[in-house]
Amino acid sequence: MNVRRRLISAAAAATVTALGTATLTACGGDATAAGTGRLDVVASFYPMAFLAERIGGDHVYVTSLTSPGQEPHDLEISPKQIIGIEKSDAVLYLKNLQPSVDAAVAQSSVGTKIDAASLTTLEQHGNEVGGHAASHDTSKNGEASGLDPHIWLDPVRYAQVAEGVGKAFEKADPDHAGDYRKNTASLVERLDALNTAFKDGLANTRTKVFITTHAAFGYLAERYGLTEEAINGLDPESEPSAARVKDLETMARADGVSTVFYETLVSDKTARTIAADAGLRTDVLDPLEGITGKSRGKDYFAVQQANLKALQTALGAK
Numbered sequence: 001m002n003v004r005r006r007l008i009s010a011a012a013a014a015t016v017t018a019l020g021t022a023t024l025t026a027c028g029g030d031a032t033a034a035g036t037g038r039l040d041v042v043a044s045f046y047p048m049a050f051l052a053e054r055i056g057g058d059h060v061y062v063t064s065l066t067s068p069g070q071e072p073h074d075l076e077i078s079p080k081q082i083i084g085i086e087k088s089d090a091v092l093y094l095k096n097l098q099p100s101v102d103a104a105v106a107q108s109s110v111g112t113k114i115d116a117a118s119l120t121t122l123e124q125h126g127n128e129v130g131g132h133a134a135s136h137d138t139s140k141n142g143e144a145s146g147l148d149p150h151i152w153l154d155p156v157r158y159a160q161v162a163e164g165v166g167k168a169f170e171k172a173d174p175d176h177a178g179d180y181r182k183n184t185a186s187l188v189e190r191l192d193a194l195n196t197a198f199k200d201g202l203a204n205t206r207t208k209v210f211i212t213t214h215a216a217f218g219y220l221a222e223r224y225g226l227t228e229e230a231i232n233g234l235d236p237e238s239e240p241s242a243a244r245v246k247d248l249e250t251m252a253r254a255d256g257v258s259t260v261f262y263e264t265l266v267s268d269k270t271a272r273t274i275a276a277d278a279g280l281r282t283d284v285l286d287p288l289e290g291i292t293g294k295s296r297g298k299d300y301f302a303v304q305q306a307n308l309k310a311l312q313t314a315l316g317a318k
Contacts, residue, residue, distance in 0.1 A: 048094060
């Protein structure tokens with residue numbers, strides 16, 4: 001995967017060392033470590049925070065390492081955030097998406113470490129992913145093994161992660177296990193309904209091909225028999241080659257593509273340039289890496305419904 005690998009800074013590493021035995025002892029399994037009286041959960045970025053909040057309800061206090069509007073791939077974890085992880089009861093993250101988070105979690109003594117990537121299956125995706133002739137990126141450069149981390153955009157995989165998170169919360173805080181089970185079941189039910197909405201809403205379309213700025217929608221494409229053609233591959237900020245741009249324009253004509261999708265957290269300049277050259281329109285397809293004022297909805301479900309409508313329009317749903 002071609003996302004720039006981030007290493008934990010020397011200052012941050014020094015902070016971990018400086019915490020010392022006293023701090024580590026103070027956090028050992030104490031649900032009131034941060035003084036909230038609740039299970040203190042640190043989430044790496046929005047899709048993880050959303051799960052923690054929905055499953056934990058009133059029993060958890062959730063903080064996110066990635067600020068709203070910040071591109072999560074670029075996160076450089078701070079010494080203060082490392083201390084926050086150490087003082088927490090649980091950390092929920094997605095391994096291989098944010099290397100600086102991975103490094104901090106690996107060095108941390110936090111009692112409950114929940115890796116969302118271990119709760120479902122991951123695949124290797126390249127520039128073209130989906131229902132036909134998927135081209136898998138086997139590059140080992142960058143994030144470990146080139147596996148596509150964007151599992152939350154597939155409601156089925158996201159539901160699998162939710163179930164694993166629920167069980168981890170039950171183990172970390174058995175006094176409220178019943179509520180965690182109930183909340184998890186409710187969330188999974190809504191994700192199942194969202195899956196049905198996508199499946200039914202995209203079953204009959206004029207074309208099955210869509211173009212995006214970066215390959216965040218590979219799992220979603222495969223789930224619903226579509227093909228995602230990405231301008232930049234898995235790295236949202238890489239620059240496409242002239243040959244790639246020409247191939248996309250040729251493919252757009254051949255497959256009846258009407259729209260080039262861009263996202264809210266990355267510049268739309270390349271998408272708009274390609275669209276203008278090929279006589280296509282542009283629209284937003286949100287990879288849900290963070291909720292901002294530009295998002296078409298205030299939470300995961302609202303934005304996914306907006307994504308479904310955008311795909312239906314672009315693909316010519318019947």
